[in-house]
Amino acid sequence: MFSKHLKWVLLFVLALIWGSSFILIKRGLVGLNPYQLGSLRIIFATLFLLIIGFKSIATIPHGKWKYIALTAFIGTFMPVYLFAIAETEISSSITAVLNSLTPLGALVIGLLAFGLQVQRQQLFGVIIGLIGSILLIANGAANNPEQNYWYALLVIFAAFCYSLNVNLIKKYLSDVKPLAITAGNFIVVLVPALIVLFSTDFGKVIDQEEVQTAMLYIVVLGVIGTGVANIIYFNLIQMSSPIFAASVTYMIPIVAFFWGILDNELFSPMQYVGAVIIFVGIYMSAKKN
Template sequence: MTQQQVKWLFLIILALTWGSSFILIKRGLLGLTPIQLGAARIVFSSLFLLFIGFRSLKDIRHYQWKYIALTSLFGTFIPAFLFAIAQTQISSAVSSILNSLTPLNTLILGALAFGLTFKRSQIFGVVIGFSGTLLLIIDGALSHPNQNYMYTVLVLIASLCYATNVNFIKKYLSDVKPLSITTGNFVVMLFPALALLLSTNIQEIITVPATQEALLYIMILGVIGTGIANILFYKLIQISSPVFATSVTYLIPVVAVCWGMVDGEKLTAVQGIGALIILIGVYLSSKK
């Protein structure tokens, strides 16, 4: 299999995996608070990665640990809680669509902080993408008055975190094995996440059937949707470009919206148009 074929295979696997993560978060929130969900997700991922990747930590040089810590913060820790909190107020489908702004934000941050250059079509794509975002948010707020669309800001912040993470990995950790990066990330996060989880009432409610079912969903999300997926994603960043790697977010909303429809969620026609505008904007901003 050629490197080009491997890149597209990773992209499709990641789209299916991460596209399913939003419905898993929704299911997890039926028995856990957003803080419990985010912390449990990190703990499950950490334990899995330590089991399979502990020996790979020796490949991380001492001066690279500061970048490992930064990528753990921006790539997983902050977004894990932001998405969980956001989905208490907005649907999993809308959350996934807004997440598709990640390549666009990767380009903007790359230009502002990492020396990448803009083309005119890419600037046009940025404007289009944010126009679609505004349309999606405004129509969602009008069509779903029972939902607080101010929480979409949390998804946008998470998208910026992902964009920061990708640029850090490409610039500072391209020579580190993906398993080492991922395991190192979760070694850094394990104890803060565990302390946060134990500071809640998780020990009191762990025998409740709804909590146990929620933890099962989050274990799947942590092991497959976070642990294994991050290894594939970091490998994809290394064998391609930051913008190509984050273009997986073109496909994530397709999978997430399908799951949302199965679960009874609905998008209005205007929101559908907004989603299409976002994807067009992201496509234009990602063109070489």
């Protein structure tokens, strides 16, 4: 009975953490540029994961490191910068909704590249999700001319990266411990992140108060939003199932909505309709007859 209640508690905690990551990015961008933010997020997450997962790295077979490196750049390195760049132009809540397209992307990539068996209902779900995305972006661009909604394509591409990453891990790294995969991913991208960070003249602005304040948000984002969240996610999978754990996808945008409202981000009625259509598409693509 305790385990049954605990899995729901962990699910809500995970949704709260990941749903809050988009507002943390927005706050971090007040003092940092997107490249500094993405680099610091990787660096802080790597330091934390080395502390709690260093021993697990030794369990990665030598032949698997090429896949660790591939998933590191596709599923970690590129998305952190894409999200940060996108939020310089579009709101955090819109970003969260578009990020929820990840399961749809995983379904399409699995079908086209990995021979995944897909039902007609799931294909309808993908089409519905895409319609909702178009409605969300088009209406947002019309009602917010000061925002460049072409940047929404960066979020969609980041979601595509996550989708491809899920399929790659399932095909090539299913026999490697999740904590080892995560720690290995961040070790691979640590040096590139450091190179990007110090190519931005970060050393010249680090003593500025707004930069230091922004870094505090990114410490929380890297340690809690990445490190702790992954630990909770892995425990959730072990005590329940991957399907139950993946249901957090439906809850993340809800948390992001509330943060957006508190931060005076406004949705038009048609954008709410677009968001609901996206969620319907995700539900249909995830459900099996």
